Amino acid sequence: MDCWICERPALAACRFCGRGACREHAKSHPFVLDVYRGEKHRSLRALVVEDAIHCGVCRPRSEPVDMPELE
Numbered sequence: 001m002d003c004w005i006c007e008r009p010a011l012a013a014c015r016f017c018g019r020g021a022c023r024e025h026a027k028s029h030p031f032v033l034d035v036y037r038g039e040k041h042r043s044l045r046a047l048v049v050e051d052a053i054h055c056g057v058c059r060p061r062s063e064p065v066d067m068p069e070l071e
């Protein structure tokens with residue numbers, strides 16, 4: 001796999017869209033691994049990786065998107 005931007009060999013794959021990224025073009029972006037309900041406060045909590053690899057091209061949303069057309 002090559003870097004999406006410069007076509008050199010990629011060192012990583014974007015966690016969000018799967019594009020390849022070389023060291024120069026790889027960015028980081030928080031990635032939500034899991035969402036769960038806390039035991040004490042019954043509030044929703046998210047397990048987040050702060051520096052997941054991001055290609056710098058796609059636009060991950062920090063919040064889930066409603067998709068009413070799929071229902």
Ligand SMILES: [Zn+2]
Binds near residue numbers: 004021022023025
């Ligand atoms: Zn590159």
Ligand SMILES: [Zn+2]
Binds near residue numbers: 015018054055059
């Ligand atoms: Zn991406």
